[in-house]
Amino acid sequence: MSERLTKCPLCKSGHFLNHQELIDHAVTKESFVICKCTQCQLLFTNPRPEETEIARYYEFPEYFSHNDQSSSLTQFIYNLARKQNIKKKINLIESYKNSGRWLDYGCGTGELLSAAKNRSWKVTGIEPNEKARGLANAKLENKVFQSIEEIRETKKFDVITLFHVIEHIHSLRKTIKSLLKHLKPDGYIIIAVPNPESWDALKYGPFWAGWDVPRHLYHFNKTCIKGLEELFTMKLIDEKPMKMDSFYVSLLSEGYQNQKSLGNFLKGFTSGMRSNIEAKKTNNYSSNIFIFQKR
Numbered sequence: 001m002s003e004r005l006t007k008c009p010l011c012k013s014g015h016f017l018n019h020q021e022l023i024d025h026a027v028t029k030e031s032f033v034i035c036k037c038t039q040c041q042l043l044f045t046n047p048r049p050e051e052t053e054i055a056r057y058y059e060f061p062e063y064f065s066h067n068d069q070s071s072s073l074t075q076f077i078y079n080l081a082r083k084q085n086i087k088k089k090i091n092l093i094e095s096y097k098n099s100g101r102w103l104d105y106g107c108g109t110g111e112l113l114s115a116a117k118n119r120s121w122k123v124t125g126i127e128p129n130e131k132a133r134g135l136a137n138a139k140l141e142n143k144v145f146q147s148i149e150e151i152r153e154t155k156k157f158d159v160i161t162l163f164h165v166i167e168h169i170h171s172l173r174k175t176i177k178s179l180l181k182h183l184k185p186d187g188y189i190i191i192a193v194p195n196p197e198s199w200d201a202l203k204y205g206p207f208w209a210g211w212d213v214p215r216h217l218y219h220f221n222k223t224c225i226k227g228l229e230e231l232f233t234m235k236l237i238d239e240k241p242m243k244m245d246s247f248y249v250s251l252l253s254e255g256y257q258n259q260k261s262l263g264n265f266l267k268g269f270t271s272g273m274r275s276n277i278e279a280k281k282t283n284n285y286s287s288n289i290f291i292f293q294k295r
């Protein structure tokens with residue numbers, strides 16, 4: 001069953017227009033319509049699969065973030081990038097806060113939290129995918145839960161991270177509000193999302209891997225991200241580019257656009273590089289990390 005939204009899932013405005021039709025290149029080849037809210041500029045899939053129906057769209061063997069093994073070259077590159085990213089992410093968090101309680105929402109197989117734990121963070125994870133959660137819990141002494149409701153209300157965190165997660169969440173407003181309730185005063189909420197206005201997004205158009213419909217339910221441009229300040233009790237204090245993402249996204253996009261060939265690697269790499277160079281001028285990197293503080 002699909003669900004037709006009558007209001008913007010972020011700002012609740014009833015004013016939105018059909019924006020683009022996109023295909024699920026990765027799994028089903030089904031097509032989906034993306035709407036654009038005229039109020040907050042959120043792009044959102046509408047109609048969209050209901051939460052209980054979305055699981056089948058994640059069912060393909062190499063859904064990367066839920067798997068520990070490297071079975072293809074693209075996945076090998078993804079895993080390599082992930083390892084480097086973990087170090088970068090921890091350094092970023094520690095530039096704001098040295099230690100304390102860290103909640104990673106959508107923690108996947110738990111690599112980031114595992115590394116954070118080794119640096120004496122008290123870690124908790126949320127992961128709806130059962131298999132990924134099992135792998136994470138094996139590393140993290142059962143500190144990973146299926147949903148936020150399983151964490152007791154009085155438990156507060158210094159840092160809450162959502163790395164490429166928020167675009168997957170059906171109950172968007174409710175989840176952000178409930179996360180803010182679990183954040184200490186002055187705590188940090190860190191949100192990383194793909195950028196639909198990046199150079200690689202414009203270059204690949206409907207083949208851009210960052211669309212990833214229908215798994216990605218939303219796409220946020222910078223205006224939309226800034227708008228979160230007014231919608232929720234938080235302040236945007238900083239943003240950082242994720243420069244590795246442009247390579248990975250370009251590589252995947254080449255695969256969607258062309259037949260699989262070795263030439264895609266060179267083209268994907270070139271596009272990834274170009275995207276980062278262009279973003280130096282426009283500041284529209286392929287993906288960005290936004291750092292919010294509770295107010």
Ligand SMILES: [Zn+2]
Nearest residue numbers: 008011037040
């Ligand atoms: Zn809106």
